[in-house]
Amino acid sequence: MQNTYSTGISRSLNLAFTALGAVLIAVCSWISIPTAVPFTMQTFAVFFVLLALGGRRGTCSILVYILLGAAGMPVFSNFSAGAGVLFGATGGYIAGFLLTGLIYWLFTRLFGQKTAVRVLGLLVGLLTLYAFGTLWYLAVYARTQGSAGLFTVLSWCVFPFVVPDLIKLELALLLARRLAPALPRF
Numbered sequence: 001m002q003n004t005y006s007t008g009i010s011r012s013l014n015l016a017f018t019a020l021g022a023v024l025i026a027v028c029s030w031i032s033i034p035t036a037v038p039f040t041m042q043t044f045a046v047f048f049v050l051l052a053l054g055g056r057r058g059t060c061s062i063l064v065y066i067l068l069g070a071a072g073m074p075v076f077s078n079f080s081a082g083a084g085v086l087f088g089a090t091g092g093y094i095a096g097f098l099l100t101g102l103i104y105w106l107f108t109r110l111f112g113q114k115t116a117v118r119v120l121g122l123l124v125g126l127l128t129l130y131a132f133g134t135l136w137y138l139a140v141y142a143r144t145q146g147s148a149g150l151f152t153v154l155s156w157c158v159f160p161f162v163v164p165d166l167i168k169l170e171l172a173l174l175l176a177r178r179l180a181p182a183l184p185r186f
Contacts, residue, residue: 013184014057021049021061022068025097026075038077039161044168046097047122051176052183055105055121062101066094089144092136093157096129103128115173122169130158 028045032038050058065075066086074081076094085091100122107121134150137157141148 017053017183018057018060018064021045021053021058022064022075024049025061025065026068026073029075029077030079032077034078035160039164040077041168042077042097043126043161043165044172046100047169047172048176050101050104050122051118051172052179055101055108059098059101059105062097066098069094087140089137089140090133090157091140093129093133095136096132099128099132100125119169119173126165126169130161134158 025042025045028041031041046062049061053061069075069081070083070086072081076085086094103125104121107117111117134153134157138148138150138153
């Protein structure tokens, strides 16, 4: 009987932390400086959720966040929502968050939980996010506006974000370390 009870609590905690992670990403996406691709705290939240909750729960939080937005909840930047956002020019960057989570999860699963592995997993995930998002942006932009060169799109959508995203990664790492003793490991 005790085992069933503890399994139920563990599942409830997993669901609660996954939901809280999705909410944190949504709230951080609303903190925005509008540009072609808005400066938001989304990437900070994605990094933090993965570092604090782990690869599996963090990736599930990202998926829940994306599904909420797809279902019409205004969780994306500028309180936007819907499939139009996901299939729009910047939708590839949102999908890239999920790729970041999957890569982080894979890295920590294969190579352990050392700080260097976790940071490397996030960096590879971030590069994948940039690559996928940029290719998506190029395709959608070409279909809707006309062609744009790769360097032009990189100058709009990636170059301005590299340093801020690295700072967000460092802040997420510091905060996750500080909160680690308070978060249950299950």
